[in-house]
Each structure stands twice: as structure tokens, then as C-alpha cells.
Amino acid sequence: GAVVSQHPSWVICKSGTSVKIECRSLDFQATTMFWYRQFPKQSLMLMATSNEGSKATYEQGVEKDKFLINHASLTLSTLTVTSAHPEDSSFYICSARDRQTANYGYTFGSGTRLTVV
Amino acid sequence: LAKTTQPISMDSYEGQEVNITCSHNNIATNDYITWYQQFPSQGPRFIIQGYKTKVTNEVASLFIPADRKSSTLSLPRVSLSDTAVYYCLVGDGGYQKVTFGTGTKLQVIP
Numbered sequence: 001g002a003v004v005s006q007h008p009s010w011v012i013c014k015s016g017t018s019v020k021i022e023c024r025s026l027d028f029q030a031t032t033m034f035w036y037r038q039f040p041k042q043s044l045m046l047m048a049t050s051n052e053g054s055k056a057t058y059e060q061g062v063e064k065d066k067f068l069i070n071h072a073s074l075t076l077s078t079l080t081v082t083s084a085h086p087e088d089s090s091f092y093i094c095s096a097r098d099r100q101t102a103n104y105g106y107t108f109g110s111g112t113r114l115t116v117v
Numbered sequence: 118l119a120k121t122t123q124p125i126s127m128d129s130y131e132g133q134e135v136n137i138t139c140s141h142n143n144i145a146t147n148d149y150i151t152w153y154q155q156f157p158s159q160g161p162r163f164i165i166q167g168y169k170t171k172v173t174n175e176v177a178s179l180f181i182p183a184d185r186k187s188s189t190l191s192l193p194r195v196s197l198s199d200t201a202v203y204y205c206l207v208g209d210g211g212y213q214k215v216t217f218g219t220g221t222k223l224q225v226i227p
Contacts, residue, residue, distance in 0.1 A: 004160075006160070034214060034215065036217075043204070043217045043218065043219050043220050044161070044204075044217040045217075046214060046215070046216050046217075049214050091158065093160045093161075095160070095161075095215070105149075105151040105153070105163045105166050105206070106151075106163075106215055107163070108153075108160035108161045108162070109160050110159055110160050111158065111159060111160045113158060
């Protein structure tokens with residue numbers, strides 16, 4: 001089945017630095033990927049829609065200059081948290097859909113636990 | 118986008134059948150209903166998907182009434198390892214963005 005690989009699975013960074021998270025579709029092409037953020041004991045919150053070869057579409061309230069999304073190929077989307085602060089500490093998850101397998105929903109990455117100290 | 122409503126939490130004893138109902142009154146004609154399971158610090162995992170009537174796979178069954186305004190995920194004989202949050206999502210499976218509701222936190226008790 002479709003597999004989405006997310007890396008790293010966890011990262012600790014100092015306040016003010018930037019962190020890049022990768023999301024790869026391993027066995028299918030994904031022209032669209034989605035990025036979510038999840039705080040403890042809360043549901044997933046959609047941050048942005050990543051479109052291959054074009055600009056990402058951000059949800060209301062999400063700072064596009066802080067959360068940079070690049071979808072340079074059909075199998076890779078990256079999320080860069082710039083100038084990270086402790087309040088950016090969260091669980092970040094990406095997802096994509098394999099259009100070839102039709103109606104099998106979305107496949108999610110395993111998530112990245114970001115801790116900003 | 119069809120909004121979904123689920124109970125916030127449920128408890129069940131091991132070995133029992135668990136039914137989690139999701140309400141989606143504004144479901145569109147092209148929308149499918151998909152259920153996901155999420156364990157702590159992991160991404161959601163696909164469980165089952167359906168459009169109407171009943172769908173069954175090796176882990177669950179999905180019941181969808183004729184009006185499709187709700188759906189019920191049925192987990193037979195749950196075990197402790199089924200303790201997780203279960204989300205019901207509604208969408209056409211295309212490039213439509215998927216938003217999550219609150220989910221249902223299922224706690225299986227020994």
C-alpha cells in the first residue's frame with residue numbers, strides 16, 4: 001500500500017533556529033500533500049496544502065513566512081519552521097493520497113515531534 | 118466540507134464490541150466516509166472506508182444508513198491495543214483538503 005515517510009521523527013532545537021521536516025511519498029506520486037499540527041490531547045489541525053510546483057495554500061491564522069513549505073517534486077514536500085520558538089513545539093504530521101489506488105483515503109506520515117528549547 | 122461530530126470519549130471492556138457513531142449531516146453526493154485510528158505520537162492510520170450500506174474488512178465494519186448522514190464504526194471484540202483515538206472523515210478523496218473533527222478517544226479496560 002501507499003507509504004508516506006516523514007523525517008525526522010523527533011527533533012530538539014534552540015529557540016531562534018530553523019528546522020526542516022521532510023515528507024516523502026515512497027511508492028506513489030503526490031501532487032498534493034497536507035501538513036498538520038497537533039498539540040497534546042487535541043485533534044489534528046490543518047496548516048497548509050502543499051502543491052507540487054506551486055505555492056502552498058495556508059489555512060487562516062497560519063503564518064506562511066514562519067512555516068515555509070516547498071513541494072519541489074512529486075514525491076517530496078518539506079516544512080521549515082523558521083525562527084522557532086517554544087510555542088512552536090508540537091507534533092507535525094503530513095499526509096498524501098495515492099490517486100492510483102482510488103478511494104483508499106489519505107496516508108499519513110508517522111509524524112515529527114518538535115521541541116523548541 | 119462536511120463537518121463531523123463524534124462522542125469525545127468512550128470506555129469499553131476487553132472482548133466487547135464497540136460501536137462509534139459519527140454524524141455528518143452535510144455530506145455531499147461524492148463524499149466517502151473514512152475512519153482513521155491514531156495512537157499517541159503516531160500519524161493516523163487508515164481503518165476502513167465506505168460510501169453506503171455496509172463495509173467490512175479484517176479489522177472493522179462500517180455501517181452507513183441510506184441517508185448517509187451518519188456512520189458507525191464497529192470494532193469486534195476489542196483488546197487493550199485498540200485504545201486509541203478514532204476519527205471519522207468525510208470527503209471525495211480527491212485533492213480536497215481534509216479537516217479533522219475532535220475524534221473519539223476509546224479506552225479499553227481490562
